[in-house]
Amino acid sequence: MAAAHEPLADSADDTPIPFRQAIEALRATRPRPEIEIEPTPAPRRLAPYAYALQASVTEPGADPEDEDAEPADGRLVLLHDPAGQDAWRGTFRVVTLVRAELEPEMGSDPLLPEVCWSWLTGALEARGVPYGEPSGTVTRAGSYFFGGLGDRQPTTQIEIRASWTPLEGPGGVPDAAAHLAAWCDLLGQVAGLPPAAAPDAAGGVVPLPQRRGPQAR
Template identity: 45%
Template sequence: MTFRDDFSVREITAPTSLAPEAIAFAGDVRPPAGGADSEYGTGRFVLLHDAEEPEQWSGAWRIVCFAQAPLEPEIGTDPLLADVAWSWLVDALASRGATLHSASGTATKTLSKGFGTLAAEGDGAQIELRASWTPSGDLTAHLDAWAELVCMLAGLPPGSEGIAVFGAQRNARD
């Protein structure tokens, strides 16, 4: 697969306790040198396979994904933020023609404020989405949808490759 130029994907060690077979990937939006997580947005995608078809999966395959990105503190207080993050996943899957069932997940928004020696960092916010579902059909469509989700959470809509981002981070915590 190929991904947009400002999204770097690499294979990582897959968890061994979730299924007999698994492969995992990490993705970072505009990653820094040295392999550290991106300050713009990062995610993980795990494809699990169990020929015994666990009852909870309703199939032999399961996808588990994670995506997170920093936000402006004002955006972090939006009461619809978690709903929007979930809808972006659903829309990304639909736009890629990724068929699935038995979806579940959480969208978590976090607000933080530094105190003491961390007071100078100011306020911060973050969105985090954790989801899993049972895929059917073309598995690459699911991986492509996850990549789109991570980029969207980081503020990069589809088709925005090559557009400059000003500042090191989108939140006030520098």
């Protein structure tokens, strides 16, 4: 992660122990070097307890001016309600947002939304993390340039909004680190990065599109 974090408050903190342990697992996770993660303010109205991270994928020297490029970014929120919520079918919930710009030819693929959703479920399955009640949307948007910007090539943006219930393990604590690792895999996929490590073939991860070329930036 981008910076070290202080430990959670001591036992006087009224935060439930399972949530405290899940947060510690998130804080201890170290993603691949191209992905930078840092804490961000969490939403207050979705659950009694929430913890949020924001992330960006950086490609050194990938910009036409040899500057660093950020082909994808996102946000992950871990929610906890000790009383549970009917829609979750559990006491924890992961809520995510991932955004990326793809090669223009990908934007015309009618199956793009289904493929993007399979990237998410495939990342979770490749990591072997148990989850339930997945839901979400995939939004595709195209940008076309005119006038003084007319020399730019069209671009296609994709946005994946999703949530799922991480199934709880011993002590009522989900494997938060594994869910974060799967989410980082998804970020790397939508950014067009090569796999950091060979995934389990049984996970069935869908092949990825190429990254944006300089002409599409």
